[in-house]
Amino acid sequence: MPHVDVTYPTGSFSFAYAIATPTSYSADEIVPDLPCIIFLHSGYVGKEVFELQFSDRRLRQFNLIAIDMRGYGDTQGWIGDMPCTPAESARDVEQVMAKLKLPPSHVFGLSNGCNVALELAVARPDLVLSLTLCSPLSPEEPEEIAEGRLMVFNYWKDLNDETEKGAQPNDELAAEIAAGAAQLLYNNARTNRIESIHGFTLDKSQEIWLSSPQKVEQSYKACIEWFLKRRHIPPELYKKIQVPISIIHCSEDFAYPVQFAEELKESLQSAGVPKVSLHRVPGSHYGNVTNPRQINGILYQTVTSCHPEMSFSQLSLNSTREQKNTIHPTCSAFRSSKMPYVEISPPTGPMTVFYSISTPACHDAEAIMPDVPTILFLHPLYIPQQIFQAQFSDHDLRQFNLVTFDMRSHGETHGVIGEGTYTPAEDVFHFMEALNLPPCHIFALSIGCTVAMEFASSHADRVLSLTLCSPQSPTELEELSTARQEVHEEWSEALLLPDPNEEASELSDEEILASVNRHGLFRANHLAGLKQLAFNNEMTDLTMAYEYILINQHAELTSIWFRMMESAIVQAQGHWAGSTEQIQEAYRTAISWPIHRKALTQEELVKINCPVIVIYCTEDVLYSVENAESLKVQLEDAGVEAALHLVPGPHYGCVSSAKEINSIVRQFVLSRHDVDSLLCVPLTAESNGTDMKTPFDERLAKYDYQPSDPSELQCM
Numbered sequence: 259m260p261h262v263d264v265t266y267p268t269g270s271f272s273f274a275y276a277i278a279t280p281t282s283y284s285a286d287e288i289v290p291d292l293p294c295i296i297f298l299h300s301g302y303v304g305k306e307v308f309e310l311q312f313s314d315r316r317l318r319q320f321n322l323i324a325i326d327m328r329g330y331g332d333t334q335g336w337i338g339d340m341p342c343t344p345a346e347s348a349r350d351v352e353q354v355m356a357k358l359k360l361p362p363s364h365v366f367g368l369s370n371g372c373n374v375a376l377e378l379a380v381a382r383p384d385l386v387l388s389l390t391l392c393s394p395l396s397p398e399e400p401e402e403i404a405e406g407r408l409m410v411f412n413y414w415k416d417l418n419d420e421t422e423k424g425a426q427p428n429d430e431l432a433a434e435i436a437a438g439a440a441q442l443l444y445n446n447a448r449t450n451r452i453e454s455i456h457g458f459t460l461d462k463s464q465e466i467w468l469s470s471p472q473k474v475e476q477s478y479k480a481c482i483e484w485f486l487k488r489r490h491i492p493p494e495l496y497k498k499i500q501v502p503i504s505i506i507h508c509s510e511d512f513a514y515p516v517q518f519a520e521e522l523k524e525s526l527q528s529a530g531v532p533k534v535s536l537h538r539v540p541g542s543h544y545g546n547v548t549n550p551r552q553i554n555g556i557l558y559q560t561v562t563s564c565h566p567e568m569s570f571s572q573l574s575l576n577s578t579r580e581q582k583n584t585i586h587p588t589c590s591a592f593r594s595s596k597m598p599y600v601e602i603s604p605p606t607g608p609m610t611v612f613y614s615i616s617t618p619a620c621h622d623a624e625a626i627m628p629d630v631p632t633i634l635f636l637h638p639l640y641i642p643q644q645i646f647q648a649q650f651s652d653h654d655l656r657q658f659n660l661v662t663f664d665m666r667s668h669g670e671t672h673g674v675i676g677e678g679t680y681t682p683a684e685d686v687f688h689f690m691e692a693l694n695l696p697p698c699h700i701f702a703l704s705i706g707c708t709v710a711m712e713f714a715s716s717h718a719d720r721v722l723s724l725t726l727c728s729p730q731s732p733t734e735l736e737e738l739s740t741a742r743q744e745v746h747e748e749w750s751e752a753l754l755l756p757d758p759n760e761e762a763s764e765l766s767d768e769e770i771l772a773s774v775n776r777h778g779l780f781r782a783n784h785l786a787g788l789k790q791l792a793f794n795n796e797m798t799d800l801t802m803a804y805e806y807i808l809i810n811q812h813a814e815l816t817s818i819w820f821r822m823m824e825s826a827i828v829q830a831q832g833h834w835a836g837s838t839e840q841i842q843e844a845y846r847t848a849i850s851w852p853i854h855r856k857a858l859t860q861e862e863l864v865k866i867n868c869p870v871i872v873i874y875c876t877e878d879v880l881y882s883v884e885n886a887e888s889l890k891v892q893l894e895d896a897g898v899e900a901a902l903h904l905v906p907g908p909h910y911g912c913v914s915s916a917k918e919i920n921s922i923v924r925q926f927v928l929s930r931h932d933v934d935s936l937l938c939v940p941l942t943a944e945s946n947g948t949d950m951k952t953p954f955d956e957r958l959a960k961y962d963y964q965p966s967d968p969s970e971l972q973c974m
Contacts, residue, residue, distance in 0.1 A: 259332045260286070262357040264350065271335035273354050274326040276305055278312050280319055287358075288321035293387070293561055293568075294360055296351065297324040300369030300393075301407075301481055303459045303544070304331030307368065310550035316558045316599055316610060316672075323363070325354055327374075329480030331462060336472065342479040343487045344370060348377035355385060364388045364561050368546060370395060373488050380495040388564050389499075390557045392506040393543050396518040397490035403513050404486060411482055414467065418474050496529035504560045505536045506553055508545030555672045558610070598624070599670075602688035605681050606666065609673030611689055613663035614643055614953035616650050618941045621951040625693075626659035630939060631722070631927055632695060635662035636686070638704030638910070639848060642669030643954070645703065648916035650952040654924045657939055661698070663689055665709075667847045674839075675846045683712035690720060699927050701725045703912055708855055711866065715858060718867040722930055725923050727873040728909050731885050732857030738880065739853050863896035870900045871926050873919060875911035 261272040277285045280292070288294055295317070297308045305324035312322055326333040327347050340346070351374065355363070364387050367375035372391040379386045399407075467477035503526055507519040519536055526534045537556050541549035562568075600611050615623040618630065626632055633655070635646045642664040650660050664671035666685055686709060690698070699722045702710035707729035714721040870893055874886035886902055893900035903922055907915030928936065944951040 261332070261334070262354055264353040264357065266340075268340050269335060269338060271328060271333060271350070273350065274305070274332035274334075275354065275358070276312075276324045278318060278322045283312075288323070288360065292319075292321050293565055294321040294323060294363040295557070295561060296355070296360070296363045296365050297322065298347075298351065298365065298367045298371030298374045299324070299327065299330070300371045300544075301485060302463070304333075304462065306331070306458055307544060307547060308366075310547060311366070311554060311557070314550065314554045317554055320364075320561060323358075323360065325351065327480070327484075329466070329476050329484075331466075337476055337479040341487070342483045343489065344373035344484070345377045345381075345489065347374040347484075348381055351378055352382055352385065362387050364390070364564070366390045366557055367392065367394075369393045369543060370485055370488065373491075376491055376499075379499045379501070380491060383498045383500065386499075386501055388501050388560050389503045390506065390560050391503065391522070392546055392553060393508055393511055393514065394505060394519055394522050395485075395488070395514055397521075399486055399488075400513070407482055407485060411478060414463075414477060415474055418468050493525050493529050496526050496531060499526070499529075499531050501531075502533040502560060502563060503531060503535070504556055505534065506545065506556060507536065507538050508541035508543060508549065509538055510541060510548075511543045511545070513543055551670070555610075559672070562608075600689070600692045602685070602692050604684040604688040606678060606685065607673060607676055609666055609671060609685065609688075611663050611673070611685075611692075612643075612670035613661065613689070613693070614650075616656060616660045616950070616952060617943065618657055618659075618939050619943055621650075621943050621955075622953040626661065626695065627939075630657075630659050631931055631936070632659040632661055632698045633923070633927065634686075634690070634695070634698040634700050635660065636700065636702040636706030636709050637662065637665065637668070638706055639668075639852065641910075642671075645910065645913065646701075647952055647954045648913055649701070649920060649923070650954065651946075651949040652916070652920045653941065653945075653950055655920055656941060656943060656950045657924075657936060658699075658927060661693075661695065667843055674843050675851065676843075677846075680846075680851060682709045683716055686713045687717050687720065697722050699723045699725070699930070701727065701912075701923055702729075703727045704909060705730055705852060705855075711858055711863075714868060715862045715865045718865055721866075721868050723868050723926060724866070724870040725873065725926060726870065726889070727912055727919060728875055728878055728881065729872060729886060729889055730852075731881055732889075733855070734853050735880075860892075860896055863892060863898065866893070866896065866898050868898075869926075869930075870898055871922065872900065872902045873911065873922065874902065874904050875907040875909060875915060876904055877907055878909045878911075880909060 259274050259276070261274050263270065263272050277288060279285045279289045281289065297305065297311065299305055299307050304326045308322075308324050311317055312324070328335065328337055328342060328350060354360075362385050365375045365378065367373070367389065369392070372394040375386075375389050375391060379389055463477075467473050467480075505519050505523055507516045509516075516538065523534050523536045539545060539549055539552045539556075541553070546553045598613055598615075600613065602609050602611060615626060617623045617627045619627060635643070635649065637643055637645050643662040646660075646662055649655055650662075665682065666673045666680075667675055689695075697720050700710045700714070702725070704727075707726040710721075710724055710726060714724055872886050872890050872893075874883050876883070883904065890900045890902045905911060905915045905918040905922075907918075912919050941950075946955070
């Protein structure tokens with residue numbers, strides 16, 4: 259573990275640090291000309307608390323630096339009689355930056371690390387490009403929290419006294435200490451990543467804070483004095499800060515309620531800091547561990563907003579597609595799975611797109627196979643790309659390249675619809691350009707059909723064929739529009755969705771959760787609506803896995819879930835809960851977009867220059883077969899070669915009637931190519947017996963899905 263030595267008149271320290279770059283998970287120095295992010299930890303846990311940031315593919319496009327503070331981790335040196343405050347730690351960070359020759363950097367502070375970050379920003383504003391403050395503390399420690407910290411320390415002191423007397427370790431006392439810390443930091447959540455970090459932290463704590471009076475005194479300085487002697491920074495000093503600040507409040511933080519984050523935001527804005535935003539996300543006090551996806555996304559957006567001249571999607575990540583941990587080898591068991599992203603900048607706004615590719619040779623490929631037809635899948639509202647599990651696992655379809663991505667405000671993609679004009683077809687075009695995809699066959703489901711037709715009209719040269727499964731009506735049916743508006747009014751009254759004619763109320767997370775509970779969001783009857791719309795209540799392993807994702811995933815991700823239509827739709831995405839902005843985004847995505855979409859004109863339909871197949875699922879309770887028949891006639895009137903296929907199944911027929919629909923798609927694609935040459939392409943990718951392995955297997959397995967023969971999807 260590398261160290262840098264810093265000497266003060268009253269003593270010396272050798273600070274342990276870690277650097278990860280796009281080209282190395284454990285680098286000796288930063289990559290020049292790339293932004294740097296410095297991570298500042300808080301109490302009990304050293305730099306290993308940032309494991310889930312250092313393993314994030316998007317953040318690893320930057321230089322990432324983490325430092326063990328005085329009295330923590332592998333940093334060496336005795337605090338002794340020296341003061342131990344966030345202001346002192348800020349001076350330490352300044353010295354480490356100078357020793358490592360770091361340029362002005364972005365700073366991510368966690369809990370008391372936020373105080374260190376602010377102290378650095380007011381003392382040396384020239385060293386800071388932005389601040390991301392996760393779970394900031396109150397100006398002064400609340401009495402009950404101070405008592406809790408002292409209780410944990412006294413347990414630790416008692417454990418040390420018994421150890422010094424030669425007694426066997428008191429397991430009950432150790433358990434009390436572990437429970438106290440886990441309650442404050444993680445709300446006693448139990449996951450592999452939390453237990454790994456917590457276990458490593460306890461081992462390291464015994465090494466550096468136990469077995470001598472001097473070590474126990476060091477633990478008091480680091481865990482008690484560092485918190486209790488933080489100062490309330492005078493508001494006039496905030497005037498020195500002229501960089502963007504993102505404040506993150508985690509909604510399950512029982513120690514420091516949202517009011518402290520709101521007060522900090524107000525103080526910074528009153529001092530004239532130019533850009534201050536407050537984000538509410540699910541998670542415990544150490545939310546960067548319990549909810550890394552959303553917090554990493556906020557950090558990423560904060561950093562990239564300061565570098566509009568740079569294109570981060572062009573950077574090469576050479577330290578393996580699955581970013582390795584650089585904090586400590588003990589933590590390697592909970593690295594995140596590989597997550598392919600690409601950055602695009604279409605007219606609606608920038609996106610960090612999460613995508614998946616399967617080929618005849620690989621279930622989770624980095625690129626398509628040349629000279630093999632490519633099918634691009636466009637998902638519907640509410641369920642992102644894993645809705646196509648039954649297509650990606652099909653042996654026959656895997657003779658082709660299969661590509662899909664999470665659309666704006668869905669799944670793992672980062673990017674909002676916002677207040678401007680939404681042009682999803684341009685998102686598709688920029689995605690294809692970014693991946694350098696050739697002209698593709700497109701399979702679209704539900705509202706994805708609207709996107710596919712718009713794309714085929716505006717970029718006819720990029721489309722070889724269209725398969726439109728369960729297309730919606732050209733404009734939203736009046737009864738469906740009314741239902742959406744009624745649901746919106748219901749949630750407006752519940753203070754969950756904003757009335758578009760009124761300014762949205764600022765809600766605390768506690769108020770939102772109370773409102774959710776009042777309206778019974780998680781009652782089983784709400785699930786019945788979704789089953790009825792998507793699957794007509796017909797359940798298989800796969801549909802039950804989707805049910806678990808839509809209804810029960812809040813237990814895994816601690817998210818708030820929205821009922822979007824009275825008859826059917828339950829949706830929960832990290833994009834749509836936690837702040838006023840995210841709640842407004844839910845309205846734009848799930849209500850405004852479907853209601854206000856426009857039918858293609860005859861002039862636009864004429865521009866479609868490829869054959870089209872329309873698939874109507876005969877148990878579709880929302881859209882009639884006449885709608886599908888009318889679409890076929892409109893296409894033919896525009897000179898487009900079109901055909902209509904009727905298959906059994908509900909609206910999301912690609913799940914429930916996969917066998918029939920996959921066969922239609924395969925024959926349609928083959929009809930546009932040299933069949934003999936395609937049938938000679940070897941299918942060498944890994945299979946799960948009767949099914950091909952897919953990029954979604956691991957994600958769906960968490961929800962009790964076991965890959966099975968596609969024909970079993972019929973047995974509902």
